[in-house]
Amino acid sequence: MKPVIVPTTDVNSETGILVQWRAENRSAVRRGQIVAEIETSKAVVEVEAPEDGWLLQAADQGAEVRLQEPIAHIFPDETALAAFAAQAAPRPPQTDNRPPGLRITDKARRLAEQHGLDLAALDRGRLITQKDIEALIAKLRVQTPADLPPPLKAKPGMERVVLVGAGMGAEQALDIMGGEPQRQAVAIIDDNPELWGRTILGVPVIGGADRLAVLHREDAFDSVLIVIGGSVEARAKFRRLCQQRGIPLTGNVIDPTAKLPRDFQIGRGNMICGFCYFGTGTRVGDNNVISAHNSFDHHNVLGCDIATGPGCMTSGRVRIGDRVRMGTGIFIEPDVVIGDDVVIASGAVVVRSIPSGHAVKTKAGSSVVVPRRPGVERTGGQS
């Protein structure tokens, strides 16, 4: 298929009028044959067929056509033409007004989806924001049913741990804890009522944060591990909540493949995934989740409530503040100080200190996606 384009360099016009078709629709045309006349702001232009074939018109006589777009297509045979014509659906009419419906911000939609909310009850007269969804969640929480599953019974002498967050972080934690002789996860809590009653690797999701205090008073568990990876704010919030209620964080959940220094100083409630390295003199606070293959070189200091993606690497004497969120594959130079509440995008190379409350962004799209050429197997840059 070959497009038929109006041959004009007239920069004053974006559109022209299709004055006349000189070749019939679906007829055979020869290369160089004049198929149409287009009137631009400067002149009437004759449009030639770019090659031999069968012509399918894409505009009506008298219509306004865009000069950058094909006015027709040429096909090698009638079958190809018919197949294309059958496939080309008529264009929907363009209107400025989108169909009436729920207007909701992305943040509000994500929150609503996380909580599996039915949005039909919301007021359609205005834009729904995060605040509206939070209000709806608070309203629903009051209506929580009472028939939720109890925590598992642990073997005597085992530390009974409740995981906070029923996402994939829970599965990672359960995988690491599966090999531990002294500690057992007995329940998971999550504020999304949709997940209540489900089980993750045999451990039940028993309700929301409200249930934590009740069960702790009933001595149904000993400690908590926060396994939320996506939001450092949520990590900090649940740590504060536990602190206020006098609920201890569990020791630390560390994959056996991690390499720790002899003089390791580490707080509580940390989850450290496989193949992590911590250099000598490195200190770690409470409630951090460190993904696989992170490497913190010697004399690093990590704060609390941090979440990292896989493959983050620091050089010596790096300090990382509280509630820092790091993406995947980040390199940090020696002596860099990362403030509190910093977000660092995947792939960043951090060469200087970042003040609190700042985001480190990287230029997205450094890789280019092109269709593969058949037979090209090499992964080298120029192939």
Add this chain to the structure above:
Amino acid sequence: MNFARALGATLRHCLESDPRVIVLGEDIADPYGGAFKVTRGLSTDFPGRVRNTPVSEAAIVGLAGGLALSGFRPIVEIMFGDFLGLAFDQILNHIAKFQAMYAGQVACPVIIRTPSGGGRSYGPTHSQSLEKHFLGIPNLVVAAASLYCWPQDLFDRFLAQELPVLFIEHKLLYPLEMRVPEDGQLGDLPAVMEGSPGFPPALCVAAVPRAECAATVVAYGFAAVMALKVVESLAMEEEIFAELIVPIQLAPFDYAPVLASAARTGALITVEESVGGWAWGTEIALECNRALFGQLRRPPRVVTSERDIIPAARALESEMLINENKIRQAIRETAT
């Protein structure tokens, strides 16, 4: 109806309703109908009143000044706003001054319409937004076309007053559909038209009730179209809520809607396509800073194109001119 057609219909309406109206310009008669086809068909339907002129902007505008003094209501098309330089003396020293120099015995109500702005890679001398050089000339109204206000309402207003008017039409507006608010809504967004007596009303639009907005954005021309998209996407994607004000009249300027909004939101961003420095927005920023001293959370922000000659290459041009990203960044930084 797109803006070019709405404007053509407006000129037709002016010719029909006011026998004093004469339309002048280079190559505006049929069959060419003007470089942007705004006057297409008019010379055929109003013979003698829609006329091609020689290629001399000084002559066209001078002629229009004389016609206006003689009781006509000339409407002039300058093919590209970049050519206004050639008519500057006629506008500055003659048309804008006659009324005062002849102690009010005459008026010189010329309407000069001209396409402006870039985005079509027309190069350094066919892409500029030169209106800032005409702001502040005493006795001259500078106004900017908007998709959110019917041009006919504006031209009725211009013809009812005695002042000369420079009417700036961003060339990217011509193919776009008019979007005038209806029943307090612009599409999905709540919108009102607001202004002091004597001024054409400005569009005030936001994604949420105005009381919830954290920034005031003021923009005109095609910059207003970009700013509206940004205001909508910032609301939907980031819950950053800004109120957009689109004034018609750039000078003299009606500060009331802008000051009222900025007093509510505590932040002001002006957006225009002219090159940076000594811009329309700097004057507004200064006045807001003065009137709302201590009430703004952050210093006002003036968004303009780079101060440079506009390149013809499309990629270089888009780098130099304002764009949605630059506007988004400025609002994000000022509102939060």
